[in-house]
Amino acid sequence: MSKQLTISSIGTKGLNTDVAPWDLPPEFINFGYNFKVQENSMLTTGGYLDWSTDPVPFNPGFLMHVGATSGSYWLVAGRTAIHAFDGATWTDVSSTIGYASLGIDDELLWNGCMLGNIPIVNNPQASPEYWSPQSPGQIMKPLPWDAIETWAERGVVAKVIRSHKTFLFALNVREGAVEQRDTYRWSTSADINGLPYTWDETDESGLAGVASLGGDGGEIIDGLGLRDSFVIYSERAIDILDFTGGEFVWKRRELSDTVGLISKDCVVEVKGVHYIMSDGDILRNDGTTLTSIVHGRIKRQYNAAINPDVFERCFAIRNIVNKEIWFCVPEEGFDYPNKAFVYNWTDESWTIRGLPDNLAFAALGPQSEPAESWEQWTGNWETQTRVWGSRRRTPLDASFIGIDTSSKAMLLEPDDARDSGPLESRVERTDLPLEGFAGVTTITRVYPHMEGTSPVQFQFGSQNRAGGPVTWKPPITFIPGQERKIDIRSTGSLHAWRLQSLADGNWKFSGMDLEYEEAGFR
Numbered sequence: 001m002s003k004q005l006t007i008s009s010i011g012t013k014g015l016n017t018d019v020a021p022w023d024l025p026p027e028f029i030n031f032g033y034n035f036k037v038q039e040n041s042m043l044t045t046g047g048y049l050d051w052s053t054d055p056v057p058f059n060p061g062f063l064m065h066v067g068a069t070s071g072s073y074w075l076v077a078g079r080t081a082i083h084a085f086d087g088a089t090w091t092d093v094s095s096t097i098g099y100a101s102l103g104i105d106d107e108l109l110w111n112g113c114m115l116g117n118i119p120i121v122n123n124p125q126a127s128p129e130y131w132s133p134q135s136p137g138q139i140m141k142p143l144p145w146d147a148i149e150t151w152a153e154r155g156v157v158a159k160v161i162r163s164h165k166t167f168l169f170a171l172n173v174r175e176g177a178v179e180q181r182d183t184y185r186w187s188t189s190a191d192i193n194g195l196p197y198t199w200d201e202t203d204e205s206g207l208a209g210v211a212s213l214g215g216d217g218g219e220i221i222d223g224l225g226l227r228d229s230f231v232i233y234s235e236r237a238i239d240i241l242d243f244t245g246g247e248f249v250w251k252r253r254e255l256s257d258t259v260g261l262i263s264k265d266c267v268v269e270v271k272g273v274h275y276i277m278s279d280g281d282i283l284r285n286d287g288t289t290l291t292s293i294v295h296g297r298i299k300r301q302y303n304a305a306i307n308p309d310v311f312e313r314c315f316a317i318r319n320i321v322n323k324e325i326w327f328c329v330p331e332e333g334f335d336y337p338n339k340a341f342v343y344n345w346t347d348e349s350w351t352i353r354g355l356p357d358n359l360a361f362a363a364l365g366p367q368s369e370p371a372e373s374w375e376q377w378t379g380n381w382e383t384q385t386r387v388w389g390s391r392r393r394t395p396l397d398a399s400f401i402g403i404d405t406s407s408k409a410m411l412l413e414p415d416d417a418r419d420s421g422p423l424e425s426r427v428e429r430t431d432l433p434l435e436g437f438a439g440v441t442t443i444t445r446v447y448p449h450m451e452g453t454s455p456v457q458f459q460f461g462s463q464n465r466a467g468g469p470v471t472w473k474p475p476i477t478f479i480p481g482q483e484r485k486i487d488i489r490s491t492g493s494l495h496a497w498r499l500q501s502l503a504d505g506n507w508k509f510s511g512m513d514l515e516y517e518e519a520g521f522r
Helices: 296-305
Strands: 002-007 031-033 035-038 041-044 049-053 060-068 071-078 082-085 090-092 111-115 118-122 156-164 167-175 178-186 209-212 220-226 229-234 238-243 250-256 267-270 273-278 281-285 290-292 315-319 324-329 339-344 349-354 359-366 398-404 408-411 426-432 439-452 456-463 476-478 486-492 494-501 507-521
Touching: 031 349, 035 339, 035 349, 060 111, 060 118, 060 398, 071 118, 071 359, 111 156, 118 156, 156 178, 156 220, 167 220, 167 229, 178 220, 209 250, 220 267, 220 273, 267 315, 273 315, 296 324, 296 339, 315 359, 315 398, 324 359, 426 456, 439 456, 439 494, 456 486, 476 486, 486 494, 494 507
Parallel strands: 060 359
Antiparallel strands: 002 507, 031 426, 035 041, 041 507, 049 408, 060 071, 071 082, 082 090, 111 118, 156 167, 167 178, 178 209, 220 229, 229 238, 238 250, 267 273, 273 281, 281 290, 315 324, 324 339, 339 349, 359 398, 398 408, 426 494, 439 486, 439 507, 456 476, 456 494
């Protein structure tokens, strides 16, 4: 007599590689690639869609979105120039100083932040600059040190510059020929949407200052605001600065003297919590405790994936729309990040997906469109239905935008159309007992719960013991929306199944009904 096992809401469980697969409930998978969890289902994801290629290659290494009242721009910094892209036109906005001092791979040292509405970019092989007002007719300007000198004239450089509230922080400082790798500086407080008027710690009219961490934490790697505090991440230490406003302005407390950050741009903030990529782990920092969010096999995959020769090219980005953080790493044999470990902070699930070749950096922001002038609006005042400010972007407009070394901008989460070739999405479960470990069962029919735009491929297999090799049956093509069931005969103590894309089709998979028969004991 036939029996049935229903596997439903598979997306509520997702990928689990920490528990032995034979001990997992049926709704879990123990392998997946290029998929995401959404609406209690598993969906295909991956690949990219070409957006625009700068006609003047300049070896990009960094990009950030800049929203301004005059338009929406992507600021892209490279080895020989800084360009702005408005969705249609690439414009060179390099400063008059230029970037002749940058050598091979120095383009990967760029970093940036927003101080109010003012974008600030920095490279330790050059000098920090800002872009205001933001328009293709304006170029980058040297960041002021005080009312008299710029940073370039002062002869001070920093590995990283970050903003926090109305302050700027310069981390890992070099003054002239003297490297002060555990030293940080902070500016005086800036006016709203303005720049700080001094970084001079001897100017008693401001709050600017300088301090060193000391200890054995190594050099400072990066920093980021955490609620009302600013966190400094070193190679082997984490320090937190709390604003006091007193004589020393910032009070320092040590959170860890053993854990640090793997590279710059490897920390993101979500709802008052930092998620950081450290050496061998991914951690959650709430300001008082550090907690690992990777365990077991996922942790081993993460550690095994990173190419130790180019680990400093790792980066992390957050997607507030899908509640995800992408931890992007270059694998052995790759010079740039080619794989993302994707963490959903709502359901604490993990997925893994591929990245385009030679991806230098990526960031979240809208697909910018050229600004419209009054003359470009159609109709007249009486017929025009739009109101002032109606083109304002919302977080739901945001996309992951990547830039590669050939100056090509791409959408990293395309919906349907792709320029990256066939989609290699796959989910898999092994060691699935239907009647415990003693009984042998035969799967005879499968009723997938899914929808899609093209055929997919199912494959079923069996195992004689937990952790044993899988004997796979030949793959079977299934067409969602047209076919109802799959006829199959697969006998074993435990079972395995695999679903993968064919060509470029998308699918949404929430579970399946397995019809089976008892086949005795072994």
